[in-house]
Every structure is written in C-alpha cells, then in structure tokens.
Amino acid sequence: MAWRQLPVGFPPPTTVYDRFRAWAKTGVWQAVHDALRDLVRVYEGRDPQPTAAIIDSQSVRGADTVPRTGRGYDAGKKINGTKRHLAVDTGGLLLAVVVTMAGLQDRDAARRLLAGLRERFTTITLVWADAGYAGRLLVWARDVLQVTVQIVKRTEPGFVVLPRRWVVERTFAWISKHRRCVRDYETKPDHHEAMIHIAMIMTMSRRLARTGNW
Numbered sequence: 001m002a003w004r005q006l007p008v009g010f011p012p013p014t015t016v017y018d019r020f021r022a023w024a025k026t027g028v029w030q031a032v033h034d035a036l037r038d039l040v041r042v043y044e045g046r047d048p049q050p051t052a053a054i055i056d057s058q059s060v061r062g063a064d065t066v067p068r069t070g071r072g073y074d075a076g077k078k079i080n081g082t083k084r085h086l087a088v089d090t091g092g093l094l095l096a097v098v099v100t101m102a103g104l105q106d107r108d109a110a111r112r113l114l115a116g117l118r119e120r121f122t123t124i125t126l127v128w129a130d131a132g133y134a135g136r137l138l139v140w141a142r143d144v145l146q147v148t149v150q151i152v153k154r155t156e157p158g159f160v161v162l163p164r165r166w167v168v169e170r171t172f173a174w175i176s177k178h179r180r181c182v183r184d185y186e187t188k189p190d191h192h193e194a195m196i197h198i199a200m201i202m203t204m205s206r207r208l209a210r211t212g213n214w
Helices: 013-026 028-043 106-120 136-145 165-176 189-211
Strands: 052-061 072-074 079-088 094-101 126-129 148-151
Touching: 013 028, 013 189, 028 094, 028 189, 052 106, 052 165, 079 106, 079 165, 079 189, 094 106, 094 189, 106 126, 106 136, 136 148, 165 189
Parallel strands: 052 126, 126 148
Antiparallel strands: 052 079, 072 079, 079 094
C-alpha cells in the first residue's frame, strides 16, 4: 500500500493515515486550502470572495482499492471509476469539489456541487458550464439558488479552446500532475476530495513561495 511507502523520517504509516483521515473528516484540509486560495486571490489583486465560477467534471479510473459500491462506468469516456466535479474561480482556483461514481450524469451531480458552492459563496451569481449541464438544472439553479448558469457552446468542430471552459480544464491538469490524483486510489469519496485539496494546496503554496513575500 502507498501509505506503507512513506519516506524515512515520517511517523508510522498507520499514524499518518489516521491523521489524514481525521483531518479529512473534520475539514482541516479544506480549511488550509481555502486560506491559501484567499491569499492567492488577494495577491493577484482580487477580492477573496468570487462572484463567478466555472464548473466541469473529469472521470478517472479507479484502482483496486476503490470499492465496487463507490465506483461506476462512464460510457461516454469508457472509464470505470469515479468522477470529480469541480467549481473553480475565473483564475482556476478551486472553490468546491464533489466526488461521485463515474456513471452519474453531470447535471445530477451539479445540484450538489452548486448547492455547496452557493452555501460557501453567497457572492457568486454567475456560473459557466458546458452543454452537458443544459436543461432543468438551469431553471433549478435560477429559482432555488438565485444563480445564473450560462452554457458555453461549441461552435466549431474539432479541438477548440472555449471561452471560460479552458480555465477549469487547466485546473484538472494542475491536479493530475500529482501522482495520487492521476487515478482514484481512495476507499472513500471524502478522502479523494481531500487529496484534491492537498494537490491544490501544493500548487498554491508553490505559487506564493515564488513571490518571495511570504
């Protein structure tokens, strides 16, 4: 197991895992992540509270450690595993994450994602998304959350850099640079979400360290 492959100098693997699990359960990883995100936004001259977001999902293959009850099959991507649903700000910083079975439709998972996003950020009134989120979700978000979901449509065939959409795609690329996030190795969805927070913590801390002002 990966937890037993920790470098020399770390506490026993069970101790490290227990601490990771406890912090995931109590929201410590998310709290550290959110504090760093606010610092990055302030450093970039923006208000800590965003007013707009972009949402999208990414299916990832599940390792043998992922239980059958926590995985599914994404027929479109032909991936057996889980799906991570992200909401990011206009700079690509993570605002909310939800991990589900890969077979769950984006618009169904988006209700939980948008509800959590709205709960944490009352300032957000506009969300961009792709055509997979079109339909009744737009009406629900408007009437229940008072959030406008704007669909960014593809107008040309083949690979095209879509306005706004490329921002969240870049965030997926940042996360996938971390080996633990290339596949889903976690036994619980909240552990997967914690790993995504940790990946973004590393990304943002390196960005802040390069400024030399911290």
